[in-house]
Amino acid sequence: MEISDWRKRIDELDEQIVQLLSQRAAAAMEIGRLKQGSGAPIYEPLREKEVIEHVRKVNPGPLAGAQVQDVYERVMDVMRELQRQKP
């Protein structure tokens, strides 16, 4: 396979990743709504730690655990932003 073939494969994977991130964002918004209803804080460091531990645990490689964590720290920044938006 040439570089252009691998790039097609990456583009296909990216479409699936964006779909799943969008579903994750929709679920995070539901949690945001429930939290706003009950006055619970949006930022929950223990839950975020749990998410990081989980993604590191299920990571099959070749990414290092620290790299998966880097990506997920950005994912959670963005999700927190979304949860703070007014409905």
Next chain:
Amino acid sequence: MEISDWRKRIDELDEQIVQLLSQRAAAAMEIGRLKQGSGAPIYEPLREKEVIEHVRKVNPGPLAGAQVQDVYERVMDVMRELQRQKP
């Protein structure tokens, strides 16, 4: 659905996202190998711009385009790091 149910859903999505990120990383490593073989540069700003345009285009929401871009800038940082690793 309660917060704990949404979190279960998020954990399931995260497992799928990590799987796809891993497949993306494996494809990026193949590209890295081909580039190291031919002496082509690892950092290709035009290709990275194309990736960002693509993920923004296929984004169905609720994330804003800028948020998907934020996540993907981190994804590409990590993939570049991986491509620079010695075999």
